[in-house]
Each structure stands twice: as structure tokens, then as C-alpha cells.
Amino acid sequence: MIIPALKKTYKGQIALDYPGTEIPDGSIVAICGINGCGKSTLAKILAGIVMPDDGRTPDLGMKVGYLTQAPLAFKMSVRNNLLQNSDRALSKEENKIRADELIRAVGIEALAGKNAQKLSGGETARMALARLLMKKYDLLILDEPTAAVDVKSVELAEKMILNYHNDTGCTVILVTHSASQAERLADRIIYLGEQPWERSLNENNLDRT
Amino acid sequence: MLTSLGEAINLIFSGDHILYQIIGVTLRMTFLSSLLALLIGVPIGSWLGSARFKGRKVLVVINRAFMGLPPVVCGLFCYLLFSGVGPLRGLHLLYTVAGMVIAQILLLTPVSIGMQETYVNGISPKILETTKGLGIGRGKALLLTINESRYQIISIFLFLFGRAMAEVGAVSIVGGAIMFKTNVMTTAIMNYTSMGDFKTALALGVVLLIIGLVVNIIVGLFQWKADR
Numbered sequence: 001m002i003i004p005a006l007k008k009t010y011k012g013q014i015a016l017d018y019p020g021t022e023i024p025d026g027s028i029v030a031i032c033g034i035n036g037c038g039k040s041t042l043a044k045i046l047a048g049i050v051m052p053d054d055g056r057t058p059d060l061g062m063k064v065g066y067l068t069q070a071p072l073a074f075k076m077s078v079r080n081n082l083l084q085n086s087d088r089a090l091s092k093e094e095n096k097i098r099a100d101e102l103i104r105a106v107g108i109e110a111l112a113g114k115n116a117q118k119l120s121g122g123e124t125a126r127m128a129l130a131r132l133l134m135k136k137y138d139l140l141i142l143d144e145p146t147a148a149v150d151v152k153s154v155e156l157a158e159k160m161i162l163n164y165h166n167d168t169g170c171t172v173i174l175v176t177h178s179a180s181q182a183e184r185l186a187d188r189i190i191y192l193g194e195q196p197w198e199r200s201l202n203e204n205n206l207d208r209t
Numbered sequence: 210m211l212t213s214l215g216e217a218i219n220l221i222f223s224g225d226h227i228l229y230q231i232i233g234v235t236l237r238m239t240f241l242s243s244l245l246a247l248l249i250g251v252p253i254g255s256w257l258g259s260a261r262f263k264g265r266k267v268l269v270v271i272n273r274a275f276m277g278l279p280p281v282v283c284g285l286f287c288y289l290l291f292s293g294v295g296p297l298r299g300l301h302l303l304y305t306v307a308g309m310v311i312a313q314i315l316l317l318t319p320v321s322i323g324m325q326e327t328y329v330n331g332i333s334p335k336i337l338e339t340t341k342g343l344g345i346g347r348g349k350a351l352l353l354t355i356n357e358s359r360y361q362i363i364s365i366f367l368f369l370f371g372r373a374m375a376e377v378g379a380v381s382i383v384g385g386a387i388m389f390k391t392n393v394m395t396t397a398i399m400n401y402t403s404m405g406d407f408k409t410a411l412a413l414g415v416v417l418l419i420i421g422l423v424v425n426i427i428v429g430l431f432q433w434k435a436d437r
Contacts, residue, residue: 049338066342072335075357084353085343132343141342 001025001060001139001171007053008041016041016052021190028165028172030182033192039175040069042192043143046173062171065137069144069175071128073116078108078127081116085134095134102130105160107153121148129157133164140164143175158185217412227388228409232416235374235393238306242313243369249314250321251362255354257322258329259337269326275319284382287312291383304385309393312379317369324368328361329354363431371424374417 005020016038023029031039044050047066048057074081082099090098103112106126111119116127125148132140142161146154162185165172176182182189189199220228257268289295291303302308336357340350355362377395384391386400394413401410 044338047342049341063344065344068338068342070335072339074339074353075359084349085345128339135344137344 001062003046004058006042006045006058008038008045008050009053016045016192018042018192023171023173023188025171026169027187028174028185030174030176030186030189031192032176032179032182032189037192039192040143043141043173043175046139047141060139062138063136064139064141065132065135066141067128067132067143067145069147071124071131073119073124073127075115075117077113078103078116078119079112081127082131082134085131087135089136098134099130102133102160103127105156105163106130107156122150122153125149126153126157129160133160136168136170138170140170140172141175142172144177145174146181147177154181161185214411214415216408217415220408220412221416228412228416230389231392231394231397231413234306234391235395238309238313238380238393239370239373242310242317243366243373245310246314246317246321246369246373247362247366250318251325251355251365252351254322254325255329255351255358258326259333259351259354269323272319272322272326276323278316278319280316280376280378281382283312283316284379287315287379287383303383304387304391306384306391309380309384309391312383313373313376316376316379317373320372321365321369324365325358325361328358332357360431360434364428367424367428367431371421371428374420374424 001023003018003021003023006016006018007014008016015036018038031042033039041050043066045052046058046060047064049066049068051057074084076084079096079099082102083095086092086095087098100109100112103109106129108119108123108126108130111123111127116124119127125145129142129145132142140161145161146157149157158181161172161174164170172185174182174185183201187201189201191199257265257272287308288303290297291300291308292298302311333354336350336354340353345353375395377399380386380391380393381396381399384393384396386392386396392400394417398410398413398417401407401413
């Protein structure tokens with residue numbers, strides 16, 4: 001997968017000036033960097049949410065799933081939130097079973113029938129991750145999926161991301177502030193800044209089980 | 210004044226069939242027109258508030274101009290459409306409740322669109338980011354947007370209801386304030402006042418005020434619930 005050179009300016013201020021790179025299909029790439037370096041802007045451009053300066057959304061030729069930094073919980077129950085992203089390849093019953101599995105996997109089974117807009121920030125983040133993982137995507141872009149989540153739930157979320165990656169073989173782009181999380185999950189880390197650079201990680205060190 | 214007010218309240222509870230008939234026509238016309246204006250305006254307002262295309266702002270400005278359309282101008286326009294020389298004369302809508310409902314829809318739909326557009330414009334960036342991120346199609350995203358604004362939609366309906374009930378210019382021109390047919394509370398108040406029957410006029414005014422008060426209390430409750 002090729003990420004083209006991308007530039008984005010807001011009112012004359014450069015938010016992102018990325019030279020572009022190639023990512024092996026099926027890998028997990030972490031994007032790190034200080035605040036304001038353009039991590040989320042890069043993720044949003046790749047997801048087609050934000051238009052780069054040249055006005056052309058990069059055509060990645062993939063089915064992209066994107067989890068925003070501040071996800072919205074729809075005004076309905078947690079379970080129905082997940083079912084809004086049902087997989088068309090599955091039956092209604094299968095989708096319900098999958099939704100319940102994912103709800104259990106993120107540890108919010110006690111909240112399944114609760115109005116999702118009454119959840120805490122961390123619970124909403126977990127629900128949003130589970131909702132995204134209802135469908136199969138070729139590319140998963142996760143913008144700080146565990147930023148508002150407690151330590152125990154970070155483990156659950158990371159395990160879910162790895163399981164999904166193993167099951168589907170999708171490529172994952174993970175925007176994170178946590179260097180340790182990047183090293184735990186990613187095959188490669190891209191550091192954004194004035195001069196972006198990349199580092200490949202030894203896959204043998206990664207615990208993917 | 211106070212004596213007239215007391216007599217008016219007595220009249221409300223006296224079972225006066227003329228008074229109740231006027232209230233019935235008013236409620237029927239008001240409910241129908243506000244419901245239809247809501248059903249037309251909400252999808253358009255939701256789309257206008259969430260879509261991003263060239264010319265969107267021009268459409269918003271045009272709609273806002275129509276929100277301020279004087280009722281008498283709207284009434285005149287409908288009169289010309291429905292009258293014996295108008296293109297829609299064959300529908301026989303002049304001096305009918307159906308004609309009044311159409312005039313009210315023309316007045317209320319821009320209000321419905323404008324209120325929904327303003328609300329959705331505020332919440333749509335987050336909804337769009339979420340639905341686009343999930344790969345949800347535009348149609349379903351629009352339905353989710355409408356679902357997110359359901360308290361707002363109830364508030365819009367009650368606002369339209371209140372406004373339709375208090376309207377006098379368009380309905381008097383199109384309806385003609387015909388007794389037992391198209392006479393609604395506002396036009397009846399005008400007629401009874403000009404005839405010197407202040408007791409009935411005041412009774413209708415009191416009913417109008419009570420309904421307006423109830424509607425506003427309900428709007429307030431929904432807004433309070435939506436803010437929580």
C-alpha cells in the first residue's frame with residue numbers, strides 16, 4: 001500500500017507535510033509524534049474525512065474503516081450502536097451474535113442495553129472500537145483508540161485489534177501517543193515531525209498471541 | 210374587561226357548540242399543516258445541514274428569506290393560485306380547510322427546514338466523521354442524523370403548531386373565515402371583535418393562550434430533556 005505525499009494547511013498554517021511512504025499489506029504501522037505534528041490529519045486524509053491541499057483524496061483502493069479520536073455514540077442502546085455497522089455478508093442473527101461477542105470482548109456487557117450516550121468517555125471509546133470491528137475492512141485506521149481508556153481496558157482493546165488483524169489480515173494504521181503501545185503492536189513506526197522518519201520493529205519481539 | 214373575561218371563561222365550559230366547532234377546525238388545520246410541514250422540512254433540513262456542496266449557503270440564505278415570508282403575501286399567492294382565474298382553480302381549494310392547510314405548509318416548511326438545518330449543521334461534522342469512518346452509506350447516515358435530532362424535531366413540531374395556530378393573514382385570505390367551515394380561532398376573534406361580541410372573542414383568546422402556553426411548556430420540557 002502506497003501512501004502518497006500529502007500536504008494540508010489550515011489558514012496558512014501547515015498541519016501536515018508528509019513525504020509519503022509504502023506500507024506492506026497486512027502490516028501494523030504506528031504513527032507517532034508530538035502534539036500538532038499532523039498524526040490525526042494524516043489519518044483523516046487517508047480515511048477521506050479531510051481533503052488534502054491538492055483537493056484529491058488518496059485512492060488507496062481498499063475498504064477503509066476509521067475510528068476517530070472522539071467517537072460519537074448514537075442515541076440508542078450500546079448493542080444497537082454496534083448493529084448500525086452490521087456486516088452485510090452476515091445474517092441478522094449472526095450480526096447480533098457478533099455484536100454480543102465484541103461487547104463482551106471490550107468488557108461492557110453489563111451496558112449492552114444502556115443508552116450509549118450515557119456512557120463514560122472510556123466506555124464510549126471501547127464501544128466505538130467494538131462497533132468499528134463489526135465489519136471487515138482492508139485497512140483499519142485507528143486514531144488513538146485507547147487514549148481515554150483505563151489500563152486494564154487498554155489490554156482488552158489491544159488484544160481485540162490484534163485478533164481482528166490476525167483474523168482478517170487487514171493493514172492497520174494506528175495513531176498513538178504511546179511509544180510502548182506502538183512497540184507492542186506495530187511492525188513499523190512512523191514518526192511525524194519536521195523531518196518524518198520510520199523504524200521497523202523486529203516482529204519476533206512482538207507478542208501476537 | 211374583567212367581567213368580559215369571567216363571561217368568556219363561563220362560555221368555554223358552557224358547551225357552546227359554535228365555540229367548540231371553531232376550536233375543532235383550528236386544531237385540525239393546525240395539526241395537519243404543522244405535521245406535513247415537519248415531514249417535508251426535516252429531511253430537507255437534515256440534508257441541507259449535513260451535505261457539503263457548492264451553493265449550499267445560497268440555498269440556506271434563500272430558505273431564510275422564505276422563513277420571513279409575510280403570511281398575507283403567502284395568502285395572496287395561494288388565493289391567486291386557487292381562485293377562479295388561477296391555474297389550480299380546478300382543485301376547488303379556495304375557502305376550504307385543505308386550501309388553508311396548503312397555505313400554512315408554504316409558510317411553515319421553510320421554518321421547519323431552517324430550524325433543522327441549523328441544528329444538524331452543528332452536529333453533522335461528528336456524525337459524518339463517525340458514519341464515514343464506519344463506511345455507512347449516505348442514506349443511512351441521514352437517518353442516523355434524524356435520529357440524533359429527534360428531540361429537536363419534536364420541538365420544531367410544537368413550534369410549528371404554535372405558529373400555525375396563531376396565524377391569521379394567510380388563513381383569512383384563503384379560508385375566508387366562513388362560519389362552520391373555515392373559521393378558525395384567530396379569524397373568529399377578528400370577526401367577533403368587529404361585531405362587538407367581546408365575550409366570545411375573549412373566550413377564544415383565552416383558549417388560544419392556554420393552548421399556546423401548553424405547547425410552550427411541552428417545548429421547554431423537550432429542550433430541557435435534550436440538554437441533559
